[in-house]
Amino acid sequence: MKIPSNILTLLAGVILTLVSLWYGQNHGLLPEAASDEAALVDGLFNSMMTVSIGLFILVQGVLIISAIRFRRRTGDNTDGPPIHGNIPLEIVWTAIPAVIVLIIGVYSFDIYKAMGGFDPQAATDPGITQIAMLPGESVPGLIDSSSPPKTRHAHNHVALGVGAFPEDEGRPADVNVDVMGLQYAWIFTYPDSGVTSGELHIPVNQEVQLNIKAQDVLHAFWLPEFRLKQDAIPGRDTELRFVPRHIGTYPVICAELCGAYHGAMNTKLYVQSQEEYDGWLQEQIASLNDPNQAIAMRAIAPPRAALTLNSWHPLQAKWKSTQPQPWSRSTPSTSQ
Amino acid sequence: MITTMVIAVPTGIKVFGWLATIWGGKIQLNSAMLFAMGFISMFVIGGISGVMVAAVPFDIHVHDTYFIVAHLHYVLFGGSVFGIYSAIYHWFPKMTGRMLNEPLGIVHFVLTFIGMNLTFMPMHELGLLGMNRRIALYDPKFATLNLVCTIGTYILAVSTLPFLANAGWSWISGKKAGNNPWRALTFEWMTTSPPAIENFEQLPVLTSGPYDYGSGKRNPQMEPEESQSNVEAPPGFIPPEEARAGSPEP
Numbered sequence A: 001m002k003i004p005s006n007i008l009t010l011l012a013g014v015i016l017t018l019v020s021l022w023y024g025q026n027h028g029l030l031p032e033a034a035s036d037e038a039a040l041v042d043g044l045f046n047s048m049m050t051v052s053i054g055l056f057i058l059v060q061g062v063l064i065i066s067a068i069r070f071r072r073r074t075g076d077n078t079d080g081p082p083i084h085g086n087i088p089l090e091i092v093w094t095a096i097p098a099v100i101v102l103i104i105g106v107y108s109f110d111i112y113k114a115m116g117g118f119d120p121q122a123a124t125d126p127g128i129t130q131i132a133m134l135p136g137e138s139v140p141g142l143i144d145s146s147s148p149p150k151t152r153h154a155h156n157h158v159a160l161g162v163g164a165f166p167e168d169e170g171r172p173a174d175v176n177v178d179v180m181g182l183q184y185a186w187i188f189t190y191p192d193s194g195v196t197s198g199e200l201h202i203p204v205n206q207e208v209q210l211n212i213k214a215q216d217v218l219h220a221f222w223l224p225e226f227r228l229k230q231d232a233i234p235g236r237d238t239e240l241r242f243v244p245r246h247i248g249t250y251p252v253i254c255a256e257l258c259g260a261y262h263g264a265m266n267t268k269l270y271v272q273s274q275e276e277y278d279g280w281l282q283e284q285i286a287s288l289n290d291p292n293q294a295i296a297m298r299a300i301a302p303p304r305a306a307l308t309l310n311s312w313h314p315l316q317a318k319w320k321s322t323q324p325q326p327w328s329r330s331t332p333s334t335s336q
Numbered sequence B: 001m002i003t004t005m006v007i008a009v010p011t012g013i014k015v016f017g018w019l020a021t022i023w024g025g026k027i028q029l030n031s032a033m034l035f036a037m038g039f040i041s042m043f044v045i046g047g048i049s050g051v052m053v054a055a056v057p058f059d060i061h062v063h064d065t066y067f068i069v070a071h072l073h074y075v076l077f078g079g080s081v082f083g084i085y086s087a088i089y090h091w092f093p094k095m096t097g098r099m100l101n102e103p104l105g106i107v108h109f110v111l112t113f114i115g116m117n118l119t120f121m122p123m124h125e126l127g128l129l130g131m132n133r134r135i136a137l138y139d140p141k142f143a144t145l146n147l148v149c150t151i152g153t154y155i156l157a158v159s160t161l162p163f164l165a166n167a168g169w170s171w172i173s174g175k176k177a178g179n180n181p182w183r184a185l186t187f188e189w190m191t192t193s194p195p196a197i198e199n200f201e202q203l204p205v206l207t208s209g210p211y212d213y214g215s216g217k218r219n220p221q222m223e224p225e226e227s228q229s230n231v232e233a234p235p236g237f238i239p240p241e242e243a244r245a246g247s248p249e250p
């Protein structure tokens, strides 16, 4: 029995669609989604994966079928039939990528807005001020550090980072943490209590705002399980605002090449229950108020934070002992 | 975001055009063709991940990670190295007058294809899982996938050996190519291999266009020597000597 080719094509189309839809939801390629933002991004990725797998199977399938069905048999020296143009087909294959791109583009904007990418309040960054200079004149500071007070709906800057969910715009976050990137560590300061740490502790289900700065060069603050990343830029303010949803320990990674030991610039994020988080914070405040500890801290202030870096790799410990001590050159005054 | 993604439209048209070109044709599965088809196959993967990377919310996650390394190598290695290899297999006979060895070429293609995919496919997953790029020091949980990538790079390195041996050996003592070993219709195959100084001994006469395959308008001047006798000149074909005699003197 010979099956007509249009039925075969239809059957292939149905199978291709089903496989794409199934794989788009079950690829298992992404790590745990530990925040609401991550769930949004994963939804976008799954849709793109569905379309991608469909296109992938279509193109590779046509290539393989051509290689088998239309290969030149030995001894056959004739050419295939001359075919010149096919307007309907050309319209279809122009429309397919155009429509896909349009849908993915609009969907991406939608997700970016839902994540808080367009939060006007996120734009606290003062921008860069250009200062005219005569030759030989000393540089008074190229960056205007006196950031103007944040005005509501100040649309003159694009948000550097991911702000609040649209429904939370204008409302301060539950937990604020100042993040300082320096070669080669992240230092977290809790402005409400003055606690400084080399590891980030946050309470679960609370809205967290990280105010990210860099001390020396460009770094990038990346939380893979939260699908969030933001450059840390010297002289500019950036932020990430998110809601952690799962208790656990997650990596914090510097994602922007920042120097020789960039690969070792990692630490840990602890998402804790409210009680555990409060306990940790009290412990830190107590050690801050302990006079002996406080003196010790003042002497080695940021290094203390840097030295608590998690040594997950034996090489890293070796590197730490041999690398130049970056904090000996310029010590940020994180303890008063 | 959309302006970056829009590049997928002309790219999609190109890919579908290439597919429609081979569909229904008579494909000679030699090294040049295998590399050309491998190019389409790899380039499509790079194009797909390119659209993903253009979606800003997703790019926040994969920016500066191995996902980007994977994407750019599918475009750059799959999209250019495969194309260059294909071109070398196609035009080596014209450049040197000798054919490249086909079995060695197929070994070269298979090793390159396997090596490329083993090296770069796992990098997509590494990036998604949280391995950033430009580092020599990574979390031990990424060791297995990195080992696969390393094995792939060794295969990729070894894959160049049959190619280099083939190019060297064939250049010296490969099979003679003749003017037109591929029975192609474009202009360069009308002259000797390698082309003479000033390209043509006699003024070439074009009686068919470069895409006239299957139209029966094959130019006998372009047929390989052995099959030339049994090809009939199409009506209206003027032998080159007569054509030259008829044309006014420069």
Ligand SMILES: [Cu+2]
Pocket (backbone or CB within 6 Å): A181, A182, A183, A184, A218, A219, A220, A254, A255, A256, A257, A258, A262, A265
């Ligand atoms: Cu860094």
